[in-house]
Amino acid sequence: MKIIILGANHVAISLAENLSSEANDITMVDPDGERLRDLKDRIDIGTAVGQPSYPDVLRMAGADDADMLVALTEDDQVNLVACQIAHVLFKTPKKICRLRSASYMQTEALFQPGGIAADVVISPEQLVSMHVERLIDQPGSLQVLDFADGRVQLVAVKAYYGGMLVGQEIRFLGEHMPNVKARVAAIFRRDRPVMPEGSTIIEADDEVFFIADKNHIRDVSSNAQDPLKLHAEFFKNKASLHFHCGQCKRHGITHPSL
Numbered sequence: 687m688k689i690i691i692l693g694a695n696h697v698a699i700s701l702a703e704n705l706s707s708e709a710n711d712i713t714m715v716d717p718d719g720e721r722l723r724d725l726k727d728r729i730d731i732g733t734a735v736g737q738p739s740y741p742d743v744l745r746m747a748g749a750d751d752a753d754m755l756v757a758l759t760e761d762d763q764v765n766l767v768a769c770q771i772a773h774v775l776f777k778t779p780k781k782i783c784r785l786r787s788a789s790y791m792q793t794e795a796l797f798q799p800g801g802i803a804a805d806v807v808i809s810p811e812q813l814v815s816m817h818v819e820r821l822i823d824q825p826g827s828l829q830v831l832d833f834a835d836g837r838v839q840l841v842a843v844k845a846y847y848g849g850m851l852v853g854q855e856i857r858f859l860g861e862h863m864p865n866v867k868a869r870v871a872a873i874f875r876r877d878r879p880v881m882p883e884g885s886t887i888i889e890a891d892d893e894v895f896f897i898a899d900k901n902h903i904r905d906v907s908s909n910a911q912d913p914l915k916l917h918a919e920f921f922k923n924k925a926s927l928h929f930h931c932g933q934c935k936r937h938g939i940t941h942p943s944l
Contacts (some may be wrong), residue, residue: 687710687711687750687753687754688710688711688713688751688752688753688754689710689711689712689713689752689753689754689755689756690712690713690714690715690744690747690749690752690754690755690756690772691705691713691714691715691756691758691761692713692714692715692716692738692739692755692756692757692758692759692764692765692768693714693716693738693757693758693760694714694716694718694721694722694725695758695759695760697784698714698716698756698758698759699725699729701756701758702714702725702729702731703729703739706729706730706731711732712729712730712731712732713731713732713733713734713741713747713748713752714731714732714733714734714747715733715734715735715736715738715744716733716735716738716745716759716875717735717736717737718735719735722734722735730815732747732748734746734747734748737764738757738759738764738768738792739763739764739765739767739768739771740942741771741775744768744772744775744776745776746769749772749775749776749778750776752772752776752778753778753779753780754778754779754780754781754782755768755769755772755778755780755781755782756782756784756809757769757781757782757783757784757804758784759784760786762786762787762790762913763792764787765783765784765785766785766790766804768782769783769802769803769804770802770803773802773803774803779802780805780806781803781805781806782804782805782806782807782808783802783804783806783807783808784807784808784809785807785808785809786809788809790807807861813829816882826894828842828844829841829842830842830903831899833897836900836942837899837900838897838898838899838900839897839898839899839900839903840871840895840896840897841895841897841898841903841906842894842895842896843893843894843896843906844891844892844893844894845888845889845890845891845892845893845894846890846891847890847891849882849886849890850862851894852889852890853887853888853889854887854888854889855884855885855886855887856870856882856883856884856885856886857885863905863906865902865905866898866902866905866906867898867899867902868896868897868898868899868902868906869896869897869898870882870886870894870896871895871896871897872894872895873886873888873892873893873894873895874892874895875889875891875892875893876891880892882899
């Protein structure tokens with residue numbers, strides 16, 4: 687796939703490294719020619735020096751036949767204009783736009799048909815806010831991911847000594863959570879993956895990944911925890927939420943639950 691990435695910041699570089707390793711044709715666009723030369727020496731990518739929202743620069747980057755444009759510069763206006771130009775002039779099939787300002791995110795009509803031509807809009811600040819909120823909803827969780835439009839969730843928990851799951855074979859977990867339908871998707875033990883089988887015994891300090899109905903995730907998480915540590919994690923996560931809320935508000939980011 688031919689992909690154009692706008693910007694040469696940490697996010698853009700990380701994306702370029704991942705995509706180039708998958709045999710994609712990547713071109714990065716940025717005004718900083720020296721930075722691009724350094725990146726080209728480290729990563730198998732093409733580069734185009736110039737203002738990412740200029741039509742001639744996009745054409746130089748290969749926009750005429752690009753499959754995707756990912757606008758990741760630090761300037762919202764540049765990202766928006768670049769996506770619009772890619773749509774109007776180059777008919778780029780997929781356009782992904784990173785936006786930092788809440789003002790754009792709160793105006794959904796901008797991205798409706800006939801509006802700004804961005805197929806996917808990403809707000810890093812909102813993602814942080816929502817992620818921390820999920821951790822508050824599931825005290826003690828290391829990670830919470832949504833699937834099937836949020837109806838199913840994957841939760842990662844650390845099995846603490848004293849928790850009712852430690853020392854139990856996976857096939858008998860249903861006896862300890864009789865009203866919960868959940869499956870163990872993966873286990874990490876001392877930083878190594880363990881393939882979960884019915885006879886696998888959960889050990890203290892294991893990182894256990896459960897997949898379950900959203901309404902059952904809290905029960906899964908609480909069963910894996912030491913009650914005292916669970917209480918401590920709740921207040922730890924709550925303090926983290928207040929910190930991130932403050933950060934988001936300073937950037938003008940809001941969320942219905944904040």
